[in-house]
Amino acid sequence: MATAAPQPPNLSNLLLGVAEELKLPLLQIARQAEQLALNEKASGLKTIQSTADSALRLLDNYVLGVRLALEPAQLSRESVSVSSVLYDTGQQLDALARNYGVKLEMNVAGRFGPVLAHRQGLQAALVSLGAALIEALPAQGPAQEQLTLQLATHRSRYGIVAGLYAETKQLSSDALRRGRALQLHSRQPLLNLTHTSGAGIFVADTILHAMQLNLRTSRHHRLYGLGTVLQPSRQIQLV
Amino acid sequence: MSSILLIEPDYVLAQTYRQALAGRGRRINLATTAQAAILTADRSKPDLVILEIQLVEHSGIEFLYEFRSYPDWQNIPVIIHSHVPPAEFADSWQLLHDELGVHNYLYKPHASLKQLNRAVLDLILQPA
Numbered sequence: 128m129a130t131a132a133p134q135p136p137n138l139s140n141l142l143l144g145v146a147e148e149l150k151l152p153l154l155q156i157a158r159q160a161e162q163l164a165l166n167e168k169a170s171g172l173k174t175i176q177s178t179a180d181s182a183l184r185l186l187d188n189y190v191l192g193v194r195l196a197l198e199p200a201q202l203s204r205e206s207v208s209v210s211s212v213l214y215d216t217g218q219q220l221d222a223l224a225r226n227y228g229v230k231l232e233m234n235v236a237g238r239f240g241p242v243l244a245h246r247q248g249l250q251a252a253l254v255s256l257g258a259a260l261i262e263a264l265p266a267q268g269p270a271q272e273q274l275t276l277q278l279a280t281h282r283s284r285y286g287i288v289a290g291l292y293a294e295t296k297q298l299s300s301d302a303l304r305r306g307r308a309l310q311l312h313s314r315q316p317l318l319n320l321t322h323t324s325g326a327g328i329f330v331a332d333t334i335l336h337a338m339q340l341n342l343r344t345s346r347h348h349r350l351y352g353l354g355t356v357l358q359p360s361r362q363i364q365l366v
Numbered sequence: 367m368s369s370i371l372l373i374e375p376d377y378v379l380a381q382t383y384r385q386a387l388a389g390r391g392r393r394i395n396l397a398t399t400a401q402a403a404i405l406t407a408d409r410s411k412p413d414l415v416i417l418e419i420q421l422v423e424h425s426g427i428e429f430l431y432e433f434r435s436y437p438d439w440q441n442i443p444v445i446i447h448s449h450v451p452p453a454e455f456a457d458s459w460q461l462l463h464d465e466l467g468v469h470n471y472l473y474k475p476h477a478s479l480k481q482l483n484r485a486v487l488d489l490i491l492q493p494a
Contacts, residue, residue: 150449150475151376158382161479165386178378227377266375266422268399297422314450315420322375322420 138193140311141329145189147314148326151262152182177222181258184219188251188330195248195337202338206241206360207249209280209289216253217278220261224276229261234279234348239287242357248338249289249357252331253278256342256353257291259327264293266322279347283356290345290354295320298351300344307332328353368490369393371412373403373429374447375421383416386479387486398422400429407433412442414490416482418474419448430466443489445470447482 155178163171195202217231224231257276264274277292297320309316310329317325331353332342340355370387374380375398384394395410397403400421407415415433419426426446433439444467446455452473455462462468470485 147449151379154449154475155376155378155382158379158386158479162382162386165479174378262376263422265377266398268402268422319423322418322422 137311138196138333141189141192141326141333144310144316144324144326144329145185147324148185149182151323152178152185156182173222174226177226181223184254185258185327185330188255188334189326191248191251192330192333192337195245196333199337202245202248204243204245207244207246208241209239209287209357210235212246212250212253213278213280213289216250216257219250219254220257220276223258224261227261227265228274229264230273230275232275232277234277234281234292237281239280239282239359241360242287243360244340244357245338248334249355252334252338252342252355253289253291255327255334256331257327259321259323259325259331260291260293260353262323262327263317263321263325264295267295267297267320277347277350277352279350279352279354281347283345286356286358288345288347288354288356290347290352292345292347292350292352292354295351298344298353303328303342303344303353367391367393368413369395369410370486370490371395371397371403371407371410371415373397373400373415373417373421373426375399375418383479383482386483387416392490400424400426400432403429404432407439414486415442415444416447416486417444419446419450427466430462430468434466440467443467443469445472445482445485445489447472447474447477449474 156175159171159175213235217233260276279292280289302319306317335342335355342355345352345354370392372383372394374383380396387394395406397406417426446468452471469489
C-alpha cells in the first residue's frame with residue numbers, strides 16, 4: 128500500500144510553537160526565583176539552572192533544525208554509534224527529568240553496528256523529543272508507579288530504531304498526524320499527549336525531516352514511543 | 367483550615383505554586399487533569415479552585431462545566447490561572463463569569479506569586 132510522503136514542516140508554524148513553549152521554562156524560572164526570594168532560600172537554584180538549560184537547548188535545537196532545513200548542504204553524514212548518542216541524550220536530559228520526577232532508563236542491549244547519520248542533528252532531535260515527553264508524562268494524570276522514560280535502540284525490519292518510550296498509549300500515529308496538521312491552528316496540537324504546544328516534538332520532526340529521516344511512533348517491549356529508523360552504515364560493515 | 371484545589375498540569379510549576387500558597391491554615395490539593403480534579407474535589411471539598419485551562423485531554427472549560435453541574439460545587443469560587451492570554455477570552459468572559467462562576471482571571475506569564483496569593487485572599491476567608 129502506497130503511503131503519502133510527509134510534508135516538510137512549516138518553519139513559521141514551528142517558531143510560533145517554540146515561542147509558546149519557551150514561556151513555560153521562563154515562567155518556571157520567574158516564579159521559582161520569586162519563591163526563593165520570599166523564603167530567602169537558595170536550595171532551589173539547581174532547579175532553576177536546569178530549567179534555564181533546557182530552554183536554551185530547545186532554542187539551540189530549533190536553530191539547528193531551521194539551519195539544516197534551509198541549508199541541506201550543511202548536512203554531513205558520518206558513521207554514528209546509536210548507543211553513544213542515546214547515552215549523551217540521557218545525560219543532557221537527566222537534570223530536567225529529575226525536576227519532573229521522571230526516571231530515565233537506558234535500553235541499548237544488543238549489538239548494533241554504526242548507522243549513517245548527522246550526529247549533532249540526531250542527538251538534538253532525541254533531546255528535543257525527550258524534553259517534550261518528560262514535561263508531558265506527569266501532566267497525563269496520577270501515576271500508579273514511578274514515571275519512566277526509556278531511551279532505547281532496537282532492530283526492526285526497516286532498520287535500527289532509536290527512540291524514547293513510555294507507558295502512554297497517547298503516543299499514537301493518529302495523534303502525531305493530527306498534531307502536525309493542527310500545529311498552527313491550535314495552542315495544544317497534541318491535546319491528548321501534552322498541555323503545551325509540544326514544540327520539542329515538532330522541532331525533532333523538523334530536524335529529522337531535514338536529515339531525510341522520519342519521526343514515527345514505535346512500540347518496544349510493551350511501551351509506546353517516538354523515534355526514527357536509521358540505516359546501518361555499510362561502509363563500516365565492510366571494513 | 368481552608369482547602370484549595372490547584373489544577374496545574376506542569377509538575378514543576380505545580381510544586382512552586384503549592385509551596386507559595388501553602389501555610390496560613392491552607393491545605394493545597396493538586397490535580398493535573400480534569401478527571402483527576404473532579405475526584406480530588408470530591409475527596410477534598412475545596413473552598414476555592416485555581417484552574418489552568420490548558421490540560422491534557424479534557425480542557426479546563428470542560429472541567430468547569432462538569433464541576434458546576436454538581437449542586438454542592440455551584441458556589442465555590444474559581445480563579446482561572448492560565449497560559450492562555452486574556453484576549454482569547456474577551457468574547458467569552460461573560461459566559462465564564464455569569465454561567466461558570468469564574469471570579470478572576472490571571473494570565474500566568476504576568477501574574478506573580480504575590481498577585482496569585484492576593485487573588486486567593488480576596489476569595490477565601492482567613493482562619494481566625
